[in-house]
Amino acid sequence: MKVLLVEDNERVSRFVVKGLREAGHTVEHVDNGRDGMFLATGEPFDVIVMDRMLPGDIDGLTIIETLRKMGTQTPVLILSALSSVDERIKGLRSGGDDYLTKPFAFGELLARLDALMRRSPTGAVPETSLAVGDLRMNLLSRKVTRGERVITLQNQEFKLLEYLMRHVDQVVTRTMLLEGVWGYHFDPQTNVVDVHISKLRQKIEGEGEPPLLRTVRNAGYMMTAGG
Amino acid sequence: MAPAPASPLRSSAYTLAFSYVLLGLVTLVLFAAPLGYAWRVTIDDGRTEILQEDAQRFTEVFRQRGPDGLVAFLNERMSMQIAAERLLLLTDAAHTVLAGNLPAWPGDFPERQGVYNAPIKLNGRTVQARLVHVVLPGGYHLVVARDMAHFRPLEQRFWYSLLAAMCVLLLLGMLGGFLIRRAVLRRIDDLSRTATGIVQGDLSRRLPTTRGQDEFNTLSRTINGMLDQIEQLVHGVRNVSNAIAHDLRTPLAELRSRLEEVSVTRPPLAETYAEVDGAVADVDRVIGIFNALLRLAEIDTGARRSGFAEVNVAEVAAGAVEFYLPAAELKGVSLTFRGDQGMATILGDPVLLAQAVGNLIDNALKFTPEGGAITVEVGSGADGKVEMSVNDNGPGIPDEEKPRVTERFYRGDMGRGTPGVGLGLSLVSAVAKLHGGTFDLADNHPGLKARMRLA
Numbered sequence: 001m002k003v004l005l006v007e008d009n010e011r012v013s014r015f016v017v018k019g020l021r022e023a024g025h026t027v028e029h030v031d032n033g034r035d036g037m038f039l040a041t042g043e044p045f046d047v048i049v050m051d052r053m054l055p056g057d058i059d060g061l062t063i064i065e066t067l068r069k070m071g072t073q074t075p076v077l078i079l080s081a082l083s084s085v086d087e088r089i090k091g092l093r094s095g096g097d098d099y100l101t102k103p104f105a106f107g108e109l110l111a112r113l114d115a116l117m118r119r120s121p122t123g124a125v126p127e128t129s130l131a132v133g134d135l136r137m138n139l140l141s142r143k144v145t146r147g148e149r150v151i152t153l154q155n156q157e158f159k160l161l162e163y164l165m166r167h168v169d170q171v172v173t174r175t176m177l178l179e180g181v182w183g184y185h186f187d188p189q190t191n192v193v194d195v196h197i198s199k200l201r202q203k204i205e206g207e208g209e210p211p212l213l214r215t216v217r218n219a220g221y222m223m224t225a226g227g
Numbered sequence: 228m229a230p231a232p233a234s235p236l237r238s239s240a241y242t243l244a245f246s247y248v249l250l251g252l253v254t255l256v257l258f259a260a261p262l263g264y265a266w267r268v269t270i271d272d273g274r275t276e277i278l279q280e281d282a283q284r285f286t287e288v289f290r291q292r293g294p295d296g297l298v299a300f301l302n303e304r305m306s307m308q309i310a311a312e313r314l315l316l317l318t319d320a321a322h323t324v325l326a327g328n329l330p331a332w333p334g335d336f337p338e339r340q341g342v343y344n345a346p347i348k349l350n351g352r353t354v355q356a357r358l359v360h361v362v363l364p365g366g367y368h369l370v371v372a373r374d375m376a377h378f379r380p381l382e383q384r385f386w387y388s389l390l391a392a393m394c395v396l397l398l399l400g401m402l403g404g405f406l407i408r409r410a411v412l413r414r415i416d417d418l419s420r421t422a423t424g425i426v427q428g429d430l431s432r433r434l435p436t437t438r439g440q441d442e443f444n445t446l447s448r449t450i451n452g453m454l455d456q457i458e459q460l461v462h463g464v465r466n467v468s469n470a471i472a473h474d475l476r477t478p479l480a481e482l483r484s485r486l487e488e489v490s491v492t493r494p495p496l497a498e499t500y501a502e503v504d505g506a507v508a509d510v511d512r513v514i515g516i517f518n519a520l521l522r523l524a525e526i527d528t529g530a531r532r533s534g535f536a537e538v539n540v541a542e543v544a545a546g547a548v549e550f551y552l553p554a555a556e557l558k559g560v561s562l563t564f565r566g567d568q569g570m571a572t573i574l575g576d577p578v579l580l581a582q583a584v585g586n587l588i589d590n591a592l593k594f595t596p597e598g599g600a601i602t603v604e605v606g607s608g609a610d611g612k613v614e615m616s617v618n619d620n621g622p623g624i625p626d627e628e629k630p631r632v633t634e635r636f637y638r639g640d641m642g643r644g645t646p647g648v649g650l651g652l653s654l655v656s657a658v659a660k661l662h663g664g665t666f667d668l669a670d671n672h673p674g675l676k677a678r679m680r681l682a
Contacts, residue, residue, distance in 0.1 A: 083518065084525045085534065085578065103514055105507075156549055182550055186522075186582040187515070189589040189651070195553040218504070 001046040001117050005029045006036035007079065008055050019106045033058030040067055045074055047117045052080040061094040068095035075116040107219030111171040118170060130165040133225035135204060135212055137165055146204060157200050164223040173220035197221055244404020251396050259389050274373060275342055278359040282371045289363050298326040314356060314374065320366030336360065347372060414443045430458045475513060482509035519650040526657040534576050540613050540681060541571035541605040547584040548603050559597035566605030571613050573681050575662050583658040586651040587617040587677050595621035612664065612680045620674035629668045
């Protein structure tokens, strides 16, 4: 995947570029708004990581607004030290697809970028069922089966599993789960998310069945058919 | 610095009193002057009338009995006078005195008959007199006069009493001014002393108030309320500084020693990685504290009111209970929701309300021992406010600590050694305030009842 990184902090850039390349992505990096505008509007990218405050007279949000006016739908992840909810809303309204505040964990950034890049294009036919390996979920009848075994899930467990299955083969972080499944924008003191995951895991991974839900160290979880 | 005490004469109370006294004096003069004038005119007319009546009677006597008769009449009349109230004079055409108690024709008034004010020489002194001059048939002159000095004491008495009244008014005004000044000054001095004390750092000072409803009491109460707020804020800042020093220093110190140790001892790679992971966790703790502080600051400025929408508090609370349920089950604590969703809709921020409820449940979970019970209740209070409470039957919080736990970074003895940064309840309190409500902690007999009341 081709990633454009517009970020002026040298150390953060080096860290992100290195991490993304190790994850197998091609990264183009610029450290000012002018070059960012030039590249973002001139070349095709799969995803753009945009810092908000940039040297020069063009800031991140201006680039995003310009892109959206031109009709470019490239997903953009905004990276910013401005953390207030109002700033986040401003960023998303200008056309950003996700918002990550600095300082951030690389695992969080990577997981969110993956989610953005693999997002099904808008306007696609709505799915009626999901499948990971022999785990199947019917979104209409809300029936979940693993092979021949019927799994009964509570409403929350169903939503959690749906989110994980929609992000199959991607790392999802605890923060992403909190936001995506429960709509919460805070970190609970207790490890509630982990408890939810382990309860779900007990239900979907019966005895003798290959594991589907992997714990990714320092990042989160990943649903994958390969175990 | 205390401001220098104002000179008494420059005090506003005195200025006010003096203005009133001046106004009083002007009023008095404006009232007395026309009165005095009217009185004087009336008296004067009266006197003239008496003199004229006398003159008329003498003329009558002259007509009936002739000049000699009048002379006899006048002499008799004068012998009856105790003092010389009436000055009488009868002369012939050549001003030769025929009768009367005036030694000679005064000559300072016209020959024509009429009423005059003229000086008269009497017993060697000149007196101002009012006189009625009648020219009788045959050229005789009759003068009936009255020494005005006789009346002077009366007039003087009038003016003296007016003057006395003015003096009394002036004195009363000064006394009033002094009393008002003393009363006002005492209150203002209180205010000034309190303010000075506060400037010098004693934030616990308050203005004395009484039960009355006067302006000073109202002002004092308003100022005291303001001082409460300021004290709380300053304490908050102080506590935050202390707590930041403590709570941030701990992970930072740990981080520093970790890094230094790795740098100095150069341990094997696997161990180095473990230390680096530990360092990342330390940094995350610091970031967590910063995020909580930023969120609090954001709420405190009230900027988030812009994101208000209709929120069903019961739904939010029920959702949070559902979310935390697995964690509670794992700990062996029961977590239940009680409430109806009918009357619990308010204008608010769903994200913050969820975080507030979450913090309260987090807290309850942290302190409720295995086998305990937590209930989250939502209902409408007597005043129409929506009440959301998280009740547990854990150890509770000692009464004396209750007011302090919402302070930033405050951690009770129970809280020491547990995870968290001591900002959870501060956030709940700030969220309640943002929604025009309150947050308090009560005894749940046993346990803690953490209650948010939202408008």
